[in-house]
Amino acid sequence: MAGRAAEPHVIWARPERTGRGPRPAYTRADIAAASVRIADAEGLDAVSMRRVATELGCGTMSLYNYVPRKEDLFELMVDAVSGEHELWEPSGDWRADMLRVAHQTRDLMHHHPWLPRLMSPVYGFSPSALRYLEHCLVCLDPLETTYGTKMELVAMLNAVVTMFVTSELAAAERTRSLPWSEQQENAMRIAYLGGRIATGEYPRMAAAFAEDAGPIDLEAVLERSLGRVLDGFTPRP
The missing domain is CATH 1.10.10.60 (Homeodomain-like)
Incomplete structure (x- = not known):
């Protein structure tokens, strides 16, 4: 039975x-x-x-x-x-405070590389997580919107940071396993990509690379991504 x-x-x-x-x-x-x-x-x-x-x-x-x-x-x-999150006195600038929260979360994920795998709403309401969420809502007091919308903002910031750190950790792990340097790997792939773009089969990709052929600034990408999330919740005049 x-x-x-x-x-x-x-x-x-x-x-x-x-x-x-x-x-x-x-x-x-x-x-x-x-x-x-x-x-x-x-x-x-x-x-x-x-x-x-x-x-x-x-x-x-x-x-x-x-x-x-x-x-x-x-x-x-x-x-x-x-519980390792620092809970500070909010500055009154909700955007600045939430950016600080996002960067602190990123630091925690790098300190505990397994954490992104366990980022789930299922584990989101433990005692320490509740204190963290309450802190975020206090930081968001100046933002005039519903608490449901504020919770969505926190969730979206966490999602962006989790995705970004997961990519960072995967890249670092792959680099450690390479039999050559990261610079050699990048040069090899750029040469291959340049050859494919030069065939003329990908005109829009060619135009995209022609716009900015310099190295990607991942820190700037993260800042823009977080800023765009916050822009989406900023009240329009």
């Missing part, structure tokens, strides 16, 4: 440890910190209940008394990293 389906739960609504017995040896903060250390050093795929239990020096089954599912472990990790 099939087993009874597990009932949905929210880890934050559960007690720190289920069951009877002696006082818990570990807190959720301990478990989250151990998981983050593993992910930072070895990547997200290295995080497992067994690996975290080993890091803490306890049995795997004991860990399940604290964290019922691996997904809960991920949620603890995201909450721990969300």
